[in-house]
Amino acid sequence: MKQLVYKNTKISFTDEGKGTAVVLLHGFLENKGMWNAYVPELAKKHRVIAVDLLGHGDTECLGYVHAMEDQADMLYALLLFLKIRKSVLVGHSMGGYVALAFAELYPDHVKGLFLLNSTSRADSEERKVNRDRAVVCVKQNYSSFVSMSIANLFNEDNREKLAPEIERVKQEALKTPLQGIVAALEGMKIRKDREVILHFAPYPIQLVLGQKDGVLIYEDTIDQIEGTNVALTTFPDGHMSHIENETALKKVMLDFLKKV
Secondary structure: OEEEEEOOEEEEEEEEOOOEEEEEEOOOOOOHHHHOOOHHHHOOOEEEEEEOOOOOOOOOOOOOOOOHHHHHHHHHHHHHHOOOOOEEEEEEOHHHHHHHHHHHHOHHHEEEEEEEOOOOOOOOHHHHHHHHHHHHHHHHOHHHHHHHHHHOOOOHHHOOOOHHHHHHHHHHHOOOOHHHHHHHHHHHHOOOOOHHHHHHOOOOEEEEEEOOOOOOOHHHHHHHHOOOOOEEEEEOOOOOHHHHOHHHHHHHHHHHHHHO
């Protein structure tokens, strides 16, 4: 594990392998450890950087709101520090929102985008109200909010079969500080719509979705790539494709990296 101090804030990351840089961005309530099963495989032919986003894992909080642009600016500072000019960004859920913000702010530094269980669209009004409710809930009962949030990410049919994995994800999520959770919820709530990137980006983009995702409605999410060159892979499960469909996802990732 390595560290960078950015705006008086400790940023935690790992850096392994050589070759094209691949930056792994975790989702809400996750940390860089979510990629542990993927890094060894990817690092055989690539330089793989896994980052703890602001207020998650071993990275400290920067403020009361962590906008997706704040996360992207931090990522840019990290890549400058590592002397990486161009990279492929892989983002799960909130990590995808960060990747898209980075792609908008620093377009010349992107070689490819891999959006996993994520969307380019802004929150709907209903979703914004739910984010506000979530802020209230997590302040009132932190651990039950985290436990409930994690269970809902998995396809119901998998919850018994994947019980040990779900428990492990919960334990990792419980390491996220309250301030980090609130700052992320506030940041996701105000994020911009970035669908235009899917239509006009000059580099390859891959979208991976779960058909029974309880967070992103599948039909609404595929709608955004109509008329684009974005490659789509659909799995039959929930929001946690990296766990629910691990073997198949590794293959999709490696195939995408060959194209970039």
